[in-house]
Amino acid sequence: MPSYYEVKNDEIMEVNILAFIATALFILVPTAFLLIIYVKTVSQND
Known part of the structure; x- marks a missing residue:
């Protein structure tokens, strides 16, 4: 159970990093x- 939680947490972190990059680009470009x-x-x- 703890190992599954760790793997799931790593996957969530990876997705969050990609989402953060996508959000940053979505805000910064416009x-x-x-x-x-x-x-x-x-x-x-002037």
Whole structure:
């Protein structure tokens, strides 16, 4: 039973790491895109 729990925990951690990477990309890519547009717009107005 403990060995099964350890294996399950490792699998969950692996999935969580992949989910964390996917979430980070999902948040960072659109944010960077919007920031670039915002900076271009602000510099254009000046």
